[in-house]
Amino acid sequence: MRKVISFLLLAGFVFYFATLTGGLIIPDSSADRNSVGLDILSRSAGETGSANAVTSVVVLYRGFDTLGEVTVLFLAALGVSVFMKSTGEKRKKVLDQSFILKTGSRLLFPLMFLFGMYIIAHGHLSPGGGFPGGVIIATGFFVILLTSESVNFNKTLMSVLEGLAGLSFIGLGVVGLLGPGNSFLQNFLPLGEFNTVFSAGIIPLIYAVVGIKVGAELSSVVYAMKESK
Amino acid sequence: MNGVLSISTVLNFGSAGLIVLGLYIVFTQKNLIKMVIGIDLAETGVNVLLVSTGYIKGNTAPIFSKTGLQVSSMVDPVPQALVLTSIVIGFGVSALALAMIIKLYEKTGTLDTSKIRGLKW
Amino acid sequence: MLYLLAFLVVVMLIAGIAVILVKDILSAVILTTVISLVVSIIFLFIASPDVAITEAAIGAALTTVVFVIAIKRTRSKETTDKE
Amino acid sequence: MVNPILLIIVPLGTAFLISLTASFLKNSTKYLALLAMIANVWVSIKLLPAVMQHPINVVIAGVKPPLGINLFVGPLGAVFSILISAAGLLILLYSFKYIEGDSQHKYYTLFLLLITGSHGMILTGDVFNLFVFFEILAISSYILVGYEGKRNGLEAAVKYLILGSIGSILILVAVALIYQEAGTLNMADLADKFGMIDPSKRLMILVFFITGMGVEAAVFPLNSWLPDAHSSAPSSISAMLSGFVIEVALIIIVKFVYSIFAMTEILGFLSLVAVITLLVGEFAAYKQSNIKRVLAYSSIGQIGLILFAMSLNSTDGLNAGLMQIINHTASKSILFLVAGFLIVRTGSYQISDYRGIAKKMPVSAFFFVVGVLSLLGVPPFFGFFSKLSVVMAALHTGSVFNTVMVFLVLLGTIIESIYFLRIIQIMYNREGDVGSVKEAPFLPLLAIAAFTVVILAGFLVLPQITGYTGSVASEIVRKMQMAQVF
Numbered sequence: 001m002r003k004v005i006s007f008l009l010l011a012g013f014v015f016y017f018a019t020l021t022g023g024l025i026i027p028d029s030s031a032d033r034n035s036v037g038l039d040i041l042s043r044s045a046g047e048t049g050s051a052n053a054v055t056s057v058v059v060l061y062r063g064f065d066t067l068g069e070v071t072v073l074f075l076a077a078l079g080v081s082v083f084m085k086s087t088g089e090k091r092k093k094v095l096d097q098s099f100i101l102k103t104g105s106r107l108l109f110p111l112m113f114l115f116g117m118y119i120i121a122h123g124h125l126s127p128g129g130g131f132p133g134g135v136i137i138a139t140g141f142f143v144i145l146l147t148s149e150s151v152n153f154n155k156t157l158m159s160v161l162e163g164l165a166g167l168s169f170i171g172l173g174v175v176g177l178l179g180p181g182n183s184f185l186q187n188f189l190p191l192g193e194f195n196t197v198f199s200a201g202i203i204p205l206i207y208a209v210v211g212i213k214v215g216a217e218l219s220s221v222v223y224a225m226k227e228s229k
Numbered sequence: 230m231n232g233v234l235s236i237s238t239v240l241n242f243g244s245a246g247l248i249v250l251g252l253y254i255v256f257t258q259k260n261l262i263k264m265v266i267g268i269d270l271a272e273t274g275v276n277v278l279l280v281s282t283g284y285i286k287g288n289t290a291p292i293f294s295k296t297g298l299q300v301s302s303m304v305d306p307v308p309q310a311l312v313l314t315s316i317v318i319g320f321g322v323s324a325l326a327l328a329m330i331i332k333l334y335e336k337t338g339t340l341d342t343s344k345i346r347g348l349k350w
Numbered sequence: 351m352l353y354l355l356a357f358l359v360v361v362m363l364i365a366g367i368a369v370i371l372v373k374d375i376l377s378a379v380i381l382t383t384v385i386s387l388v389v390s391i392i393f394l395f396i397a398s399p400d401v402a403i404t405e406a407a408i409g410a411a412l413t414t415v416v417f418v419i420a421i422k423r424t425r426s427k428e429t430t431d432k433e
Numbered sequence: 434m435v436n437p438i439l440l441i442i443v444p445l446g447t448a449f450l451i452s453l454t455a456s457f458l459k460n461s462t463k464y465l466a467l468l469a470m471i472a473n474v475w476v477s478i479k480l481l482p483a484v485m486q487h488p489i490n491v492v493i494a495g496v497k498p499p500l501g502i503n504l505f506v507g508p509l510g511a512v513f514s515i516l517i518s519a520a521g522l523l524i525l526l527y528s529f530k531y532i533e534g535d536s537q538h539k540y541y542t543l544f545l546l547l548i549t550g551s552h553g554m555i556l557t558g559d560v561f562n563l564f565v566f567f568e569i570l571a572i573s574s575y576i577l578v579g580y581e582g583k584r585n586g587l588e589a590a591v592k593y594l595i596l597g598s599i600g601s602i603l604i605l606v607a608v609a610l611i612y613q614e615a616g617t618l619n620m621a622d623l624a625d626k627f628g629m630i631d632p633s634k635r636l637m638i639l640v641f642f643i644t645g646m647g648v649e650a651a652v653f654p655l656n657s658w659l660p661d662a663h664s665s666a667p668s669s670i671s672a673m674l675s676g677f678v679i680e681v682a683l684i685i686i687v688k689f690v691y692s693i694f695a696m697t698e699i700l701g702f703l704s705l706v707a708v709i710t711l712l713v714g715e716f717a718a719y720k721q722s723n724i725k726r727v728l729a730y731s732s733i734g735q736i737g738l739i740l741f742a743m744s745l746n747s748t749d750g751l752n753a754g755l756m757q758i759i760n761h762t763a764s765k766s767i768l769f770l771v772a773g774f775l776i777v778r779t780g781s782y783q784i785s786d787y788r789g790i791a792k793k794m795p796v797s798a799f800f801f802v803v804g805v806l807s808l809l810g811v812p813p814f815f816g817f818f819s820k821l822s823v824v825m826a827a828l829h830t831g832s833v834f835n836t837v838m839v840f841l842v843l844l845g846t847i848i849e850s851i852y853f854l855r856i857i858q859i860m861y862n863r864e865g866d867v868g869s870v871k872e873a874p875f876l877p878l879l880a881i882a883a884f885t886v887v888i889l890a891g892f893l894v895l896p897q898i899t900g901y902t903g904s905v906a907s908e909i910v911r912k913m914q915m916a917q918v919f
Contacts, residue, residue: 006256010249023314035616036499037283037307043500045293053291053303054400057310060494064502068553068565069314071445072451072572075546080328082539083435083587103391119403126292126401131317135407156456163453168448176495177436183320184438186495194293214317218412221324225331226420235418236352236396241361243392247385248602250366251785255599262375262420262590266382268598269363269413273389275605278399279619304397308612312401318568320408320416322601325407325559325572326594327420329579333587334424345588 002097015183021146031055050124050200058129064187070213074162077217077224084224105147112140124200130207134214139221145226158220165213171209172209174200240281247274261333261340265326272319276312285307355395362388379417386410435479437506438491440514440552443476444469451545455538462816463529466541467683469521477514483512490687491855499619502903505532505558505913508904513677514753520676520762520884521548523763527770527880528669530873531777531912540580540667547673551681560608560618563685564815570651571597574678575668578662591663596643600648602806614638624693624913632894638693644687644702650682651736653710653879660717663729668773671725673767675732680758687743687751692913701834703744708838715845719852723782724772728765729851732806732844734762734845741842742823745835749826751906752899758782759898760807763887764816767804770881771797774873784856794872798860801882805853805890809846815891819847 039092040061041053048056058066116137123129185206192199251271255264283305291306330340337345365385368376386409393402447469451462458465483489488507490498504510526542532540550570557563575597579590612618614634615626627635644655651659659679663671690696690703714733721727739761742754774797779786791798803814810820827839859865872878891898 006253008251010256014276033705035283035305035307035612036618036622037305037616037919040500041291041303041306047496051293052400053293053306054309054313054398057306058313061501062307062310062314063495064493065314065562067445068562069317071448071546071549072318072321072565072568074449075543075572075576076325078452078539078542079572082536082543083328083332083577083582085536093310109872127290127401127403131313132403132407135404135412139407139411158450159455163449163451165452166449167446170442172448173442174817175611177438183495184436184442184491184493202670222412222415222419223323225328225423226415236355237351238360239356240392240396243362246359246363247366249604250363252599252602254370255595256373258370259376261371262417262424263378264595266369266375266378266417268602269368269382270385271599271602272605273385273405273409275602275609276387276401277392278424278606279609279612280393280396280401282609283398284396288397291398292399293471307618308609309398309401311608311612312398313404314561314565316401316404316408319567320413322568322572322594322598323413325575326417326591326598329575329587329591329594330578331420331423332582333584333591334547336587340424 001219024147032134045194046201047185049193049194050203052126052129054127054208054228055124055203057199059124060187063173063206066210067173067185070169070210073110073214073217074166076118077162077221080224081223105143109140109144112143113137116140116211116215121204122206123207124203125196130210131214133207134211135218137211137215138218138222141215142222145223155220157222158216161216162213162220164211165216168209169206169213169226172206176202181184237281237284240277244278244281247277248273254306258341259342261330261342262327264342265323265330266316268326269319269323272315272322276315278321279308279312279315282349351395354394358388358392358395362392375421379403379414379421382417383410383414386413434489435476435555436492437476437504437510437514438520439476440473440480440503440556441549443472443644444552448542448545448549451542458538461473461535462538463525463541466545467522468526469545470518470525471723473518473552474515474522477511478520480506481511481515481901485901488908493617497887499617499622499912502562502739503558503619504556505620506723507908508550508901509684509908512901513681514552515649515667515760516762517548517551517555517681520766521673523880524669524676524766524770524884525674525849527752527773527877529668530876531773532667540577540777543573543577543580544658544670544673547577547678551677554681554685558620560611560620560623562618562899564601564604564608567646567688568601570678570681571601574662574666574670574674578674580667580670581665581784583665585661586665587804589658589665593658593662594650596655600645600655600832601606603641603645605645607632607638607645610634610638610641620693624680624695627694635696639689639699644690646682646686646689649679650686650740651710651733652683652686652706652740653733653737654714656710656714656733656736659733660726660729662739664723664725666902668725668769668776671729671773672769675729675769676762676766677766679732679736680739681682683740683743685883687754688913689737690744691751691909692911696707698745700744700746704741704835704838707737707740707744709737710730710734711739711741711842711845713876715848719848721852724775724784724787724856725769727784727856728768728772728915730766731849731853732761734849735765735808738820738823738842739847740827740840745826745830747830748903748906748910749822749827749829750907753819753822753826755902755905756815756822756898759902760816760819760888763805763884764807767800767881767884767888768808770877770884770898771801771804771873774877778873779867784859787856787867788877789860789867790870791861793867796875796878797881798883800878801860802857803885803888805857809850811852815888817890818895877908 254267553566
């Protein structure tokens, strides 16, 4: 019965969606349409010095969203640690992993770490940036976590890193607020030469901070979910 | 391109389908982890919808290179930035939901919503 | 391009229906990963490489890790309870 | 001139700072939270006179709207900022003695993020940014509901999370459709461009948005999570969730209907929903025996009343609704905070276990009575003036529909007074004996007393308060416009 009702509700939803949006069938929008994004596109390279327009939107034009998004991850990590705090039970013995897996993962980690750093550092030039880079670093960490019995995971270090990265994000914003632009997250560094690694003002800095924060938060989320017993 | 089927149409169908499937899973399934899967799917569907709002047929990714691509041949970067945010938020919510569910499982020993008193709605 | 996208969308929706039908949760999670990967390919085709990378890294890889951990932790207890 | 962005980044930065310093400051991190809240109250009070003259736009990242994100601070933003930060500060003081245990820094971090989310939702001038702050607010409240780790709390938190996620998905669909149709995310720009959009599409976007936000605002029938969540959270958090979190979501709905989408034709439907919400809340509260569930259902009833006032399509109605929000924040906070220590001292949630507790906890019981009387609208408490203005505003519209609705609202008030007076009667029972219970500590009582002062002295400054709420109301009915740039 519940299935029927929810099916009817959702069918109604689709019908509504289809009829009132002018149909699910719509033509492709053309370049002459009017949108904020296209305005940004025509000015972003000159204003921010970033070759990747998505990056300049994420970090500068909508940098406040990114701050909020990092906060959401921070909250998720905090929430997982609230619910997954150790209950005092004894830890089960983890099955011993094979030597090859262990050694392989240890070898893989530096490579993944470097790759993540590369992605973060080139966020303003090519696709990628703080989020995927941070995730790749965290994934490298999981590989070790999943294959080894005991990992020296310093929870305090992680929460210090999270806090420090968050504060640096806000700090970078406040420098812009106190600077001549008088606006939070305002770029206060020279733009540099277009399309080189050291360019685009504070974008690489913010992305580095975001990368550290995302990496630390995701690592502590997965660690807390796996190890808390 | 033939009149009816356009890329935006395909994407709209896909996203609407995914949202509806996700919500259907949330409404009908009794397993808590499966409900979280449903939320995850619906969120993915919304992300597809968002990206498709910025799509302009035949245009390239909004990345400038030294050879100098024309601005008029790029897609809208704003929805992509929004989707980056919403993907990360979606992950945060899923991870939190699963942590709560694990803890609830430790207290009640079941994942079945019909067996958990407070979850009958 | 259009037909490829249509094909990917169909694959995605079929996998979505399969999520409803399968009984085993682990299979449902694997199907979700498949959907995420397909979506990430779709993003790549509609000129959004940034989103594609993020979706592949977070939607496909990380979400799966978290789900698998959750399934493992809720199953292992079930077996120890019966002892 | 203080920058309103401080209202958001001070609590957020302090939350990060607490996480950074928690390992060596231990439980002293609460003083950091206190500093942040005092700063917030100071900023919001400094802001109020300035924005009453001219609303201001705060530009972020040096990009003028609509290209970038901006904060839009008008009378609405200023009044709500004061409400949020003042209530937050008092509830924080209460928490000092109420929250015990080792990992207190997590509680205070979550507390500050809840404040950040509320301020952000009120102040932001961008639709997607609103969604981001909505998520911050929602996620911190999910965690806080389950914070105590008890079974009830976890069940409520999971339920809240699932419904809340559906809500946020619907909001995101609305955002996507807005961008597709209008090509902008800035609220003022959107208000400008909305005339160009097909009315049926406008309606659809609004329906998605209201349904999504309605989950958080606990509008019937989307409120099934509220009684569980508000009753199983720690009492200080219940006070915040009932005191301003649902009101923030409600005011966002009202802002969208009036000043952004300018679709007042759906208000009739909203006022019907509001009255149903009110009656459902009051009837359900009547049947409860758990004190926190009574208060939670009563919040549903009050949300119905506020929404009813705000959907009258008149400045008077909005004004009355805002006064009712102030009254509800103060009086419901008192009730939840007193209930918190009643539960701690007696170890029971059941009202019947409080028989004669007024002898042992006279101050708490007195505050409880003041809160109840103001909530019911007994003169000369503040609640009397707010409820009176709701009724007057409704009758003033002159429509038969609204007159009938007023009768139903008064019916709800009668039910409300029956169950609340029953609780007071039990508390002041002469024969009852609750054993050796102590009065609540001084600091929490001080916080509760501050709320009581608002209620008792409210009528002395009534002209000023109505002046402020009046300019908020006229801001809401106006179409939103780009303000001067800060």
